[in-house]
Amino acid sequence: MITLKNLSFSYRKNKKSDKIFDGLNLNFEKGLNVILGPNGAGKSTLLKSIFGLLNYHGNILYGHESITSMNTEEKTKLMSYLPQMDVDLSTLTVLEMVILGRLPELGHRIADEDLDIVMDTLEALNISDLATRSFSELSGGQKKLVFIAQTLVRKPKVILLDEPINSLDLQKQLELCQLLQKIVDRQKVDIIVVLHDINLASRYAGHIVVMDEKGSLYNKGKPKEVITPLMLKEVYGVIANVTYDEKDIPVVSPICSVREF
Template identity: 65%
Template sequence: MLKVENFSFSYNSTKGMHPVFKELDITFSNGLNAMLGPNGAGKSTLLKCIFGLLRCNGSAFFGGRDITRMKTNDKTKLMSYLPQMDIEMSSLTVLEMVLLGRLPELGQRVSDEDLKNVMDTLNALNIAGLASRSFSELSGGQKKLVFIAQTLVREPEIILLDEPVNSLDLQKQLELCLLLRHIAEHKDIEIIVVLHDINLAARFADHIIVLDEKGRMYSSGTPHEVISKKMLREVYGVEASLSHDENGIPSISPIRSIRDSSVIA
């Protein structure tokens, strides 16, 4: 179980230090965790701090280990991280791109086990047919799935994903979220994913963390506990209708912004 304690981070801008979050404490759960919140809440920054791409104050613990003090090689064996930014061009095939995800485990030659792990991952994402295709020929959504496969193929203990459903069509969004839940349940991997789609988070996440616009934790818990009209109004600034299906899964339909229209004008 991943915990962050007293996490604080500020960007240095021309106007001085801009705090993103301050003394943030979060306990993620085993399984699939979804982080929600408005733009600028610090969700992506928090993932970068956990992975060590940004230096922040505070500590992060996993299984009794302080991962903020880990060497880079040890940390990359423990965690996989997929940022929002994608590269557009590569002369490698899809198979070769995904195989790169196993670099920490690769020996001097690619083993049958390495190839099996790659193909199993491609099959799970329904893109095995792209294995021999050049990465540069793919659509934006297909490239996103290749990067996700590259992240998943290593089977780390923690997976950090920053808005992985962006640029995917509706079917692929649902399939990816279902796959992430399956991985979390059956491979004992803790997954933390930043999402903007509240309904996807409600349907697939075991645990939801909501950050407000000032980078503070507003609430955390199960989708049923966290998603409410009050949260949508206070965190997102919208009025919305809220319903629950036969399994108690909440679903929202935004109606209007509560912001005065004169502010927008």
């Protein structure tokens, strides 16, 4: 699906020791990909690089097409990207905010098809009752869901999401992950999402990529292949038990940090 070839990036030019990535080679699979890793592993930087927001060295491909060589319009048609963000000020309603996600397809008038796509997405996220509410009146979690809806209605081939479950309660976290699975299955859209919750990643990801604190690839594969006590110790510095539920999904139970205080 998306392939990184010899990717290198540093926020400070000519500082090899400060590189977030250095010659990173990585292939994301079709379906729902989750990126895991500790703080500072470069997970958000990786998504920004894929979307073309950073001047990296190397090449990023979608199939056999070079994303690196695409212009901005071509990238935005191929991908939607939702960064970590908090926007509090807006005079628009929720419906108007989400309709803006259809902007590239909108004509002089909003077509019934556009409205249907928007309302279907709001209903899938269980926030259709907020459609006429002012965006500025919403809670932080509700605003996050509106931004996610705005991303989904663009109907891209690839969706990049940076910690989308932050600010959401447990029910909304589960519903969002279930929705991402449905989008992959029904709309044949590929998704790359950064998560911190390892158990959610284990339950919903088709493919997991683990980055270590140096921005290097530690491991990738199916959840059962990747989520192990050794990985948790070496990558996260945590002693933990890994058991398996009735569906053979790994369940992580942290015990303690490897550091002594």
